[in-house]
Amino acid sequence: MLKLYQFERTWNIPNLSPFCCKIETYLRMADIDYEIVPVLPIGAPKGKLPYIEDNGRIIADSRFIVTYLKSSYTNLDEDLNDAELAISIAMQRLLEEHLFWAVLYSRWQYTDENWKINKKAIFGRLPPVIRDIVANRTRRKIQRQIYGHGTGRHQAEEIFALGKQDLDALSAALANKKYFLGDQPTTLDSSAFGLLINIIGCPIESPLKDYGLTKKNLSDYVNRVKHEFYQNL
Ligand SMILES: N[C@@H](CCC(=O)N[C@@H](CS)C(=O)NCC(=O)O)C(=O)O
Known part of the structure; x- marks a missing residue:
């Protein structure tokens, strides 16, 4: 299953990082199964969160993650002109x-x-x-x-x-x-x-x-x- 590496949940919101929250929200909006791995950015591929691991691939940066999710799973933007x-x-x-x-x-x-x-x-x-x-x-x-x-x-x-x-x-x-x-x-x-x-x-x-x-x-x-x-x- 796709793994989402992000900060631990806190403050009763999905994530204190807008970018981690963006990716988890995309996954939920697109109904894609995932599991969360709570981490700090130390050791992240680009030194920042979020990043994902899926089918042996590691993808960092929310923009590249969305591009991957659109091509490998669901494109939430397919009906946009x-x-x-x-x-x-x-x-x-x-x-x-x-x-x-x-x-x-x-x-x-x-x-x-x-x-x-x-x-x-x-x-x-x-x-x-x-x-x-x-x-x-x-x-x-x-x-x-x-x-x-x-x-x-x-x-x-x-x-x-x-x-x-x-x-x-x-x-x-x-x-x-x-x-x-x-x-x-x-x-x-x-x-x-x-x-x-x-x-x-x-x-x-x-x-x-x-x-x-x-x-x-x-x-x-x-x-x-x-x-x-x-x-x-
Ligand atoms: N362009 C990146 C930005 C990610 C980002 O800035 N993440 C912050 C948290 S909001 C981070 O991990 N910062 C750690 C650091 O700079 O040490 C994306 O879209 O994913």
């Missing part, structure tokens, strides 16, 4: 390559309180002697990445202002539809649900979360998808 596919790709990039950085900032840099919650969720099961060392080293690494990406050069209000623009765009794009591209879930929904539940459905407090919670169609969407695909959480 070219214009819808273009919107799907563009929105996934907004979610995963832009909004994601505001999420990362809020967890690893914004406040000490958020860092404590994040640290406990990710590193809490490590032996106490190495927990702080590994957690603090990883925190410094991620903060360097946030700075290298450019997000870390802005003030907190600026970072969250950019994130709020993304939430406005997502809310307008979803409007009153059931899923982002109509009545059926597609890859875009796996990505959007993964990011949105990690903003408005988790215990990391920030102006981004507060703003997301004012977008009723987004919070209804998150609750709907969670209820439909994760009844057993």
Whole structure:
């Protein structure tokens, strides 16, 4: 059976990683059997989660995993036309390559309180002697990445202002539809649900979360998808 390597479940959401949540959601939306292997990224093929193992193949990165799942199992996007596919790709990039950085900032840099919650969720099961060392080293690494990406050069209000623009765009794009591209879930929904539940459905407090919670169609969407695909959480 297909194995999904991802962070251990916590916070009463599918996964604290938007990308792990994306893949597990795709698997559920496409009704593909899988088993979860809870791990940390140390030792992952590309140093990041998620990755999968299936039929002797190891595939890392949610984008390559989705490509594999589409060709080997079920393509959730098969009924989309070219214009819808273009919107799907563009929105996934907004979610995963832009909004994601505001999420990362809020967890690893914004406040000490958020860092404590994040640290406990990710590193809490490590032996106490190495927990702080590994957690603090990883925190410094991620903060360097946030700075290298450019997000870390802005003030907190600026970072969250950019994130709020993304939430406005997502809310307008979803409007009153059931899923982002109509009545059926597609890859875009796996990505959007993964990011949105990690903003408005988790215990990391920030102006981004507060703003997301004012977008009723987004919070209804998150609750709907969670209820439909994760009844057993
Ligand atoms: N482009 C990758 C991003 C995956 C990613 O950034 N994973 C994060 C967790 S959200 C990770 O494992 N980070 C570990 C690290 O950078 O040390 C994908 O789509 O899978």
